[in-house]
Amino acid sequence: MAHKYKLTYLGVRGRGESTMMLLAAHGEEYEDYRVDLDKAQEETRKSPQGTLPYLTIDGNTTVAQWMAINRYFAREFSMYGQTNLEALFIDEIVDTCVTLLEQAEKASAIRDENKKKEAVKTFTHEIAHKYLRFLESSIVSRVGEKETGFAVGSKLSLADIMIFNVIETGRLEGELVEYPRVTVSREKVLENERIAMWLKIRP
Structure with missing residues (x-):
């Protein structure tokens, strides 16, 4: 069963770019939700650790820590080595x-x-x-x-x-x-x- 992903991040280029590049490389569909700087503090309250970016899976599971998210997608997309x-x-x-x-x-x-x-x-x-x-x-x-x-x-x-x-x-x-x-x-x-x-x- 395919998961539904939503990536919440600031409307600037930075750490979240690497996650979106992984998604792009695999051709994975997801919701790219950008947050304005003046609304960032409000949005971080929805993150498990109060940080951005964070990933929402299937509308109910949220995960923080951008490198944990990157490693998850790298494994899912066979981009984490063959051994x-x-x-x-x-x-x-x-x-x-x-x-x-x-x-x-x-x-x-x-x-x-x-x-x-x-x-x-x-x-x-x-x-x-x-x-x-x-x-x-x-x-x-x-x-x-x-x-x-x-x-x-x-x-x-x-x-x-x-x-x-x-x-x-x-x-x-x-x-x-x-x-x-x-x-x-x-x-x-x-x-x-x-x-x-x-x-x-x-x-």
């Missing part, structure tokens, strides 16, 4: 992306414009490269005799989605010269026809 070992490799990359994303959010959340500008500069040119090196190293260490271009294994996975998401959210497209495997992983996401179409029409 437990591949799933472990995916988790290594995903957790690195989450840490990098948190660093990007921390810099962009600073209210003082001068301090924010300096923090974003430090993030982009120093902090981000530390984690991009980690990602590049993880991908390189898993590449076997048959290189596919994907971060893990021979097909698109949550790892590739998260790499794309953190690069976009952190505005790191111009920082990838030293990281060819990360670059190719990002390009593999763009090669997915369903995701490419969704990226063109997303809010």
Whole structure:
């Protein structure tokens, strides 16, 4: 029996994008419910943990924690590796992306414009490269005799989605010269026809 999904999120691009990319890659139908910033506090009361995004399943079950939601869909859509070992490799990359994303959010959340500008500069040119090196190293260490271009294994996975998401959210497209495997992983996401179409029409 197919489930009915509703994803509730702010009307801005951020963490929820990775979930919607997973849904797009699978061609899954769902309700994309966007919340205006001035109504966000009211909407969080409906979330089990008072956070956005949250997922509603079949109209009555709500789940918070965006990465729990991502991992659920990745498993449902066979985008979590073909073996437990591949799933472990995916988790290594995903957790690195989450840490990098948190660093990007921390810099962009600073209210003082001068301090924010300096923090974003430090993030982009120093902090981000530390984690991009980690990602590049993880991908390189898993590449076997048959290189596919994907971060893990021979097909698109949550790892590739998260790499794309953190690069976009952190505005790191111009920082990838030293990281060819990360670059190719990002390009593999763009090669997915369903995701490419969704990226063109997303809010």
